[in-house]
Amino acid sequence: MGNKSIYSRSQLDQHTHALRRIEQAFVIRELMKTLQEGEQLLGFTRGRIAGGLSGRISMGYGALAAPRVHVALTEKRLEIQFLNNRTGRPGGAKPQDFSLADIQCMEVEEIETFGAEAAARLIIRFRDGRVCRIRLRGALHCESAAALAEVFQSLTLPAHEEAAQTTRTCIHCAQRLERVVRFCPYCGTRQEAQHTEDLLQHSETALHPDSRQAADAAEPGMDTPIFGQEDFSL
Secondary structure (H helix, E strand, O other): OOOOOOOOHHHHHHHHHHHHHHHHHHHHHHHHOOOOOOOOOOEEEEEEEOOHHHHHHOOOOHHHHOOEEEEEEOOOEEEEEEEOOOOOOEOOOOOEEEEHHHEEEEEEEEEOOOOOOOEEEEEEEEOOOOEEEEEEEOHHHHHHHHHHHHHHHHHHHHHHHHHHHHOEEOOOOOOEEOOOOOEOOOOOOEOOHHHHHHHHHHHHHHHOHHHHHHHHHHOOOOOOOOOOOOOOOO
């Protein structure tokens, strides 16, 4: 006779869930130790860097020997904390920090487990072309990764909206204009005066806000525009 578990499937699931809860508490405790002054832990998860050797190298040499990681999100940066393979605790390799401005997007992709414990991938795409895929195991870690990705999106949404608002296209051929032009480089159509003036004004304001403020303040009868009201800065 083969060995048969004395526990029901429901009992095993409850036991696994309890273990994942303990893991999460450990993750939070260890990541809280790495926070810089004034930072808050806004998101976290635990997983293993996927993609074999090439996937690990993209995250630095520390990932070669320690593919298991904690991931932390603060209002300023993303931290990847490498774990000792033997103890499962942080140590050895120095954590990798990434500015939020260096990250293009994050998403969580579910993995079909056919009834086994839930699994997913946290996919981090960087603006320099690198992609980091972190395999997650357990419903709690998958849920925390999804929450992390959602918080990241909310933090970077103002910057994405600003970029979308400043994107301009040709009034004739609808090609995207990478810079301020009076004539479209694709079809040669002259841009409308008001359209070009808006582009020039936006460009001047973005590049020289202080000088622009001084100029507007010097004009009689004009209210001084308010500069220095900080949008969320990446």
